[in-house]
Amino acid sequence: MKITVVIITVCFILITIAILPLPADQKNFPANFKEDAFKHIEHICSLGIRSTGTPVETKTIEYVAKQLEKTGLKVNIEWFEFTNYAADRFTLHAAGKTYSPTMVLFNPYLGIFQFQGELCIYDPDTTDLNKTDIRDKMLLTVETANPFALMGRNPQLVIMVTKTDFDRLKSQMSTAFKLDIQGKMKKYKSANVVGILAPGKKKEIILCAHLDAYDSPGAGDNASGLGVMLELARYFKTMELQLPCQLKFIALGAEEIGALGSRIYLEQHKQDLKNCELVFNIDNVGGTQKIAVETKGSMGGISPVKGETQFPAYINDKGWDGANRKWKILCPALIKAFTAADFPDWLCLIIKDTVKELKYDARFVGPLGGDGQIFAQAGIASTSILIKVNEAHTLQDTPDKVVKKSLEKAGKLIAFVVLKTMNRLR
Template sequence: MKKIGILIGSLLWLAFTLQAQFVAEPYARKIVDTLSHDYFAGRGYVEDGDLRAAHFIAAEFNRMGLQRFPKAMTYFQTFHFPVNTFPYPVVAIAGKDTLRTGIDFVPAASCPTIQGEYKLVWVDSALLSNEKRFRKFSKLRFDKIFLVMDDKGISTEDTKKAFKNLGMNPYGAKGIIRIKDKITWSVATDTTSYAQLDVVRNSLKREHKTMQLSIKNRFVSQHTTQNVIAYMPGTTVPDSFIVLTAHYDHLGKIGPNVTFNGANDNASGVAMMLSLAKYFSENPQWCKYSISFIAFAGEEAGLIGSKYFTMNPIIPLNKIRLLLNVDLMGGGEDGITVVNGKEQPRIYQTMTTINNELQLLKTIKERSNAPNSDHYYFAEAGVPAVFLYTMGSYKHYHDVNDRAENLELTKFNEVFTLITELIKRY
């Protein structure tokens, strides 16, 4: 018995070292550094950021000898959607203090153009819990002011409700400023009727009586972008597909100088998808089924690229045996989460088995489906699809610090091994 134990042990060890031979990380590092470079303008909606990134990914596919889908003739699947952008310098001066764009404040993604100097009126727990003060407040000339919304200390149900209502319908105020402990940015496909900014708590003080603003948006009603799609033909069952996806878009820029590089979100996921493409293009013996690689656009604007694909599928959705979407691949010291793993027990259990055998990650957590990345519309359409993200100490998310030099790719090789092994066993 003991001998068999040793034999099994050494076989597992052999299997593990064979796995470990392909070290994905150096290539992935290059991809993360490249896609997070300012040249790609945050892979968004100014300076052709997303288009530049799409061409880069297509060039990688081409270099690996991956195929284009015959009907498409190109790696690109083009589509359009509306998007709000800020190509010009954005200025906010509180009292006499100039706030730093991206650090002290951001305009809300849906902010329209606003120019001028406005009085600041604080909406906080002191105002909302004092009837007399609130009566006085409601008689103000709102078209001349910005409301500063500070939810610190707002605790009763009534004040919470009043705060929320004011935030959604600010009495015709020129705009609102939300006080935040941490500011994050996003992408909007529309604009609001009043201006909105998010400001870091310590950057705006009660002594600041006024705010001088110069924000000019450019609303692009038909932004053209593209998913980037390639495949390796399968050797045994070529009309069945395993699909590996990652979104390549991020948030773009605010003005000429503030770039959201999106190293973890999601240059790291594209690096994983491309590392897998590289591996399988060099090891076609593992492609029993065809394997397709998709870099989606428009994810940050609301999963637009992946939704477009499911409505205009280049691969028949019922031919997809397994879809793995990766996003936020930079961490992993606390393991990974498998979104839609609860609904896809076979995928989740195979991963857990592999992880137990090869001791790759601390934990593999499962979660129910949620519309939080590009697997979602596939899962809704009945495709066996899951979304993997890493968990760990990396906390830069949708901010200007999500940069390549801050990202360690801590468990990149382990997650890579987990995915390749899953595909081999599927």
């Protein structure tokens, strides 16, 4: 009889725990969150410059996996290979002289490495891009022009040169040119680290942050995101029995050359992602700038089949940004996907209510790009947070530039949005 009573009591307690709403309030948030997140940042940066596909990125992969295992998550390291084009030299022949472009926008995977014809001159200081038709044209511009703004106009080719060379070429009567590109395809290896809480439950929520850095120490971009994610894993571990869905913490590899890790993950986990309720991407959250959270754009440009990518298959496992930063991909099919938005009304409401409750000063913005965009274009509700470290992508992106309070702000906002999303699922 006593055994029966004990069993019934235990079952009652477990059922009660499972149906109670999760506590989305500040008093339960760890007091030492920001300090512990910062310790991860210091350690990750001490490993060296973790450029995509390098041994230092591998060390970071191993560190993150070890930390998630230590917290008590089920952990998988999912290795993958990818191809990227390494451009060695650009040679521009124009107006009787030879020039060395600083960057070229083209698609190396089409196998065309020589261009010639007439150049269309674009000066961002004197020309309104919104009133200029550059579709299918071969463009010459100055290196300070915004490459992403140009990509959206679907030119055939963009050649970027120094201000001195641009002024000289602009003054010439002839626009005839020839461009030779020399380089080679290279294979690289990276990985996604996947840590799972409450495995086995049908529905899931994903928190993600990228592992690699843009040839810099990458304290803000994105050791800060990794540190916050690792501490959120510890926070949610304390309430694992109450979770109504599985919670995945994913450290994504090879983001800086075109979000390879998230693209590979999307391809390998299509079925799982059909049950994904939310992806929250954490990228560069240790700065001094106002919090930016994606909510603008509502719904649009997303895949009609949840979990299916819109990216062309032939470039899905290839880099979109030069390994040596000399080129960026031009592919019209990418433009629609990178302007897609999957911010349903319920998510926007939860985010805005949470910002208000926390009394944060925040901007509500449209798509920020990066890993979050990969999931959004595939029809998965997805948002990203940014508290920008201004030194990102430079050698000055070091731990001393990271603001600990910003780590805590990011952690609280993400945690409470996730908790409220989970409470919707009960």
